[in-house]
Amino acid sequence: MSKTDLHKEMFDLQNIGRPYTTPDGYFDQLEKSVFNQIHTPIQPISKIISYSQWLKYAAIVTVGIFTTVMLIRFATNPDEPKIADSTQTPIEKHDTTNNQEFNTNIQDIAKESKNHNGETILPLEENNQDDKESVNYQKDITQPDKTSIAESDNNDNPSKNNHEIIQRKEIPILNNPQYPNIQNHNFNSIAQTPTIEKITNPISTARTSKPDNTKLISIPKDTCATSPLTLTAIESEDLWENYSFKWSTGDTTPYTTLQISGVYSVSVCNPSTKAVIESAVIKFNLVPLPEPDLGENEMFCSHETIYLDAKTYNSEYSYLWSMSHKNSPKIVLNNLTEGYHIIHLTVGACGQEVHSSKTVYINKCEISIPNVITPNGDGYNDRFVISGIEKYPGSQLFILNRDGQVLYQTLNYQNDWSAQNLPDGTYFYLLKLNDKNKTEKGGSITVHRQ
Amino acid sequence: MQEITDSEIILMAKDEQKANEALRLLMRKYKVRIYNHIRGILISHEDSDDVTQDVFIKVWQNISTFRGDSSLFTWIYRIATNESLNHIRKNRKKKLFASENQEQYLLNLLSNETYINSEEIQMKLQKAIIKLPDQQRLIFNMRYFDHIKFKEMAEILELTEGGVKSNYHIAEKKIKEFLKEH
Incomplete structure (x- = not known):
């Protein structure tokens, strides 16, 4: 056996691992490093959204459930007598659609409220009487081991038609017994794992004889992507050999890759007669992946205006800011409270999302003014240094003597007054701070050289 | 001991007192998998270490906004994938002579890597x-x-x-x- 054959066989057996190694104890160290970097206390959701807001969401959720339940009951079983208080119906009894809508509802509400910086704008105060009840619902939703309704992967599964409900505990995905462990499979068969399931289902196999109402070609009409998109004309690999394919890209394989925006077409033909069996057209829009960059973490004074820029622009992008409801790449923040704020940005493009965040620290930037200076050249207190004034450029300073004569004045004080050519003694200062409120501070300053 | 479920982690993360423990469990569950995924893309251990840390910090900062319409597992993988690809892009831009294409760049990393x-x-x-x-x-x-x-x-x-x-x-x-x- 030659060396290349050996390689090929090893590859087929799928036992070539990755060559990468890590330093000793790396994964423990990793955990520590992450913890060290999250030095600011983690803001739990409960802090971000206050209790009263939770109640509001809960109220909204309750109304959502109520409406959905009523609507669906009405739509699906118009003959069945309505239940007066449907909130008592256990969730497990709803059918799949119901439950899905219910979940989406919660998400929508959560999204809505986050858009507005934690302030819900929906006028739902009148539902406050439902609060207690709905809080319980909220708990039910977030319970980790809630039973959920398993969605059947296969539409042909008759159990779904009968509204039969399969309950299962949530299982960590990798341990999901529903899928066989693929580790030991032959390399060539792996790709077919999901397909094998379909073949063994007798109803699915019936699909090979094309039913009138089912389209053979399974590509979308209009799609958008952030990277070249590979399309497969017919999903099921088992059918590929029965047809020949012709893409407007020139490919004659069952699949093609779209590299640039445009309108493309595919025809599925009879391999012997070349007659077109079915054809489809797709409009493809290639949008670059957003690369939001909010820059380094920064410190600001509470009077400063914060300008944030996603630095990634495209008319197809959507911008979701945690601190603003503006769907725009640039926002302006004012009047943030003192302390740390984590600003999150999610830029969406064609269903793909890229996150970026930035921490800003808001400082009160208080200034402190000394009451004595000793301009004797020893390097200590030689100048009248107002610490913090650099945060307020354009602040005016006046120095007066006991008689009220102005001895020194400047429109932009630079911490440089040292009582030059003035005798020791007490002077007065007036500081007009260039802040939002144009604060004025006055006091006395003693000059003492010895 | 049974592995903790994703929804349990999310629930714990919402509790101020259990938040740190939730992060620890989240890391314990995903750190090796995510690191390996990132290493496969970036090849260099040093880069992968940086990005893995960033990914977990990002996951943590955004876990409150996690919308739950995909599973936590696929969400973390998505963040890891995007961060890694961004990292390659940024790193290549930093190079003095950006004439090197991605393939050469990665092959260089592979041949110069210590932990291999x-x-x-x-x-x-x-x-x-x-x-x-x-x-x-x-x-x-x-x-x-x-x-x-x-x-x-x-x-x-x-x-x-x-x-x-x-x-x-x-x-x-x-x-x-x-x-x-x-």
């Missing part, structure tokens, strides 16, 4: 993988080494399941050809 065992066939497979375009490289890595299901890959990469499958087939074919030739 140089078993011939493993290295050869990595070289073949580096030659693939990004998307096929991702899909091949996730499938071949990490045994992630097509359906989940589709969710992570926001592609159709069919798209993932055909990409995988193409990647597999290219790699077999490469191994035959070299």
Whole structure:
């Protein structure tokens, strides 16, 4: 056996691992490093959204459930007598659609409220009487081991038609017994794992004889992507050999890759007669992946205006800011409270999302003014240094003597007054701070050289 | 002991007192998998270490906004994938002579890497993988080494399941050809 054959066989057996190694104890160290970097206390959701807001969401959720339940009951079983208080119906009894809508509802509400910086704008105060009840619902939703309704992967599964409900505990995905462990499979068969399931289902196999109402070609009409998109004309690999394919890209394989925006077409033909069996057209829009960059973490004074820029622009992008409801790449923040704020940005493009965040620290930037200076050249207190004034450029300073004569004045004080050519003694200062409120501070300053 | 479920972690993360413990559990559950995924893309241990830390910090900062319409697992993988690809892009921009293409850049990393065992066939497979375009490289890595299901890959990469499958087939074919030739 030659060396290349050996390689090929090893590859087929799928036992070539990755060559990468890590330093000793790396994964423990990793955990520590992450913890060290999250030095600011983690803001739990409960802090971000206050209790009263939770109640509001809960109220909204309750109304959502109520409406959905009523609507669906009405739509699906118009003959069945309505239940007066449907909130008592256990969730497990709803059918799949119901439950899905219910979940989406919660998400929508959560999204809505986050858009507005934690302030819900929906006028739902009148539902406050439902609060207690709905809080319980909220708990039910977030319970980790809630039973959920398993969605059947296969539409042909008759159990779904009968509204039969399969309950299962949530299982960590990798341990999901529903899928066989693929580790030991032959390399060539792996790709077919999901397909094998379909073949063994007798109803699915019936699909090979094309039913009138089912389209053979399974590509979308209009799609958008952030990277070249590979399309497969017919999903099921088992059918590929029965047809020949012709893409407007020139490919004659069952699949093609779209590299640039445009309108493309595919025809599925009879391999012997070349007659077109079915054809489809797709409009493809290639949008670059957003690369939001909010820059380094920064410190600001509470009077400063914060300008944030996603630095990634495209008319197809959507911008979701945690601190603003503006769907725009640039926002302006004012009047943030003192302390740390984590600003999150999610830029969406064609269903793909890229996150970026930035921490800003808001400082009160208080200034402190000394009451004595000793301009004797020893390097200590030689100048009248107002610490913090650099945060307020354009602040005016006046120095007066006991008689009220102005001895020194400047429109932009630079911490440089040292009582030059003035005798020791007490002077007065007036500081007009260039802040939002144009604060004025006055006091006395003693000059003492010895 | 049973592995903690994702929803338990999310629930704990919402509790101020249990938040730190939740992060610890989240890391314990995903750190090796996510690191390996990132390492497969970035090759260099140093870069992968940086990005892995960033990913967990990002996951943590955004866990409150996690919308739950995908599973936590696919969400973390998606963040890891995007961060890694961004990292390559940024790193390459930093280079003085950006004439080097991504393939050369990655091959350089591979040959200069300290934390690696140089078993011939493993290295050869990595070289073949580096030659693939990004998307096929991702899909091949996730499938071949990490045994992630097509359906989940589709969710992570926001592609159709069919798209993932055909990409995988193409990647597999290219790699077999490469191994035959070299």
